[in-house]
Amino acid sequence: MFYKYLKIVSFTAISLTPIVLTYFLKKRYIMLMEQSQPPDSGNYEIIFTTIDHRNCKQHLYKKIACSESCSYNYLVTIVRFFESAKHSISLCMCISTFNEVHDALIRAHDRGVVVRFISDVEMLNITATKKERLRSAGISIKVQPDKSKILHHKFCLVDENYPDEAKLFFGSLNLTCQALTSNWDITVFTTNYETISRFREEFDYLWYSFNFL
Incomplete structure (x- = not known):
């Protein structure tokens, strides 16, 4: 009787081994996958x-x-983005004509935020850009040196040197009434620091390559 019982137990153990082993292997796999996930x-x-x-x-x-x-x-969202800046605003925008945007940049500058603005040289020919008002307020503006080329970027970095506070928007949207009401456009807001770092590198490259307005 004892040997019969032992035989049954042994058979059961052998039968369950693959199931138990599979369970623990699966659990181990899930744990390793969770540990390998990026922050x-x-x-x-x-x-x-x-x-x-x-x-x-x-x-x-x-x-x-x-x-x-x-x-x-949408305009309010963009203005609040500028207003959230504590240290810096680095705006690279083909064309900007909104008074609300310019007011937000000036307010940021007045509270000690470092504001840098890169734009297309076409800003020289558009009265609505209020470029002289921005310069008079102390905001640095740069444009590309080659007037036959177009600076077509649309992105803005806020507090880009502070990983816990940095943010970015980018896309196809100019900061104009036409762009917000008459075009098909997209704007992406993100706090992904890897993306922010790449845009920061591009902004700095352009900033030190272009001329002051």
């Missing part, structure tokens, strides 16, 4: 604008949003 890579938020926003042009002037996706709300 928090930051968040991303995306704004899309389309020609469907054309009716929102009046809301930009009246400063009243018609909905959550109103162009005026």
Whole structure:
């Protein structure tokens, strides 16, 4: 009887071994995968604008949003992005004409934030850019030296030298009324520091390559 019982136990143990082994191997695999995951890579938020926003042009002037996706709300989001800066703003923008944006840059400069602005040389020919007002306020502006070329970038870094505070937006959106109400455009906001570092390198390269306005 004892040998019969031992035989049953042995058979059961042998039968369960693959199941138990598989369980522990799977558990070990999951643990290793979790340990190999990169640290928090930051968040991303995306704004899309389309020609469907054309009716929102009046809301930009009246400063009243018609909905959550109103162009005026998008402008407020961008202005708040500038207002969040504690140390620096590095703006690289083909064309910027919004008074709200320029006011935010001047306020940031006045509270001690280092503001650098790179733009296309076409700013020289557009009155709405208020370039002289920005320069008079003490904001440094640079443009590309070759007037036959276009600086087409649209991105902005805030506090880029402080990993815990750094943020970035980039995309196809110019800071103009037309871009927010009459074009198909995209703007991506992120705190991913790897992406921020790459944009910071590009901004610094352009800054030391271009001329003061």
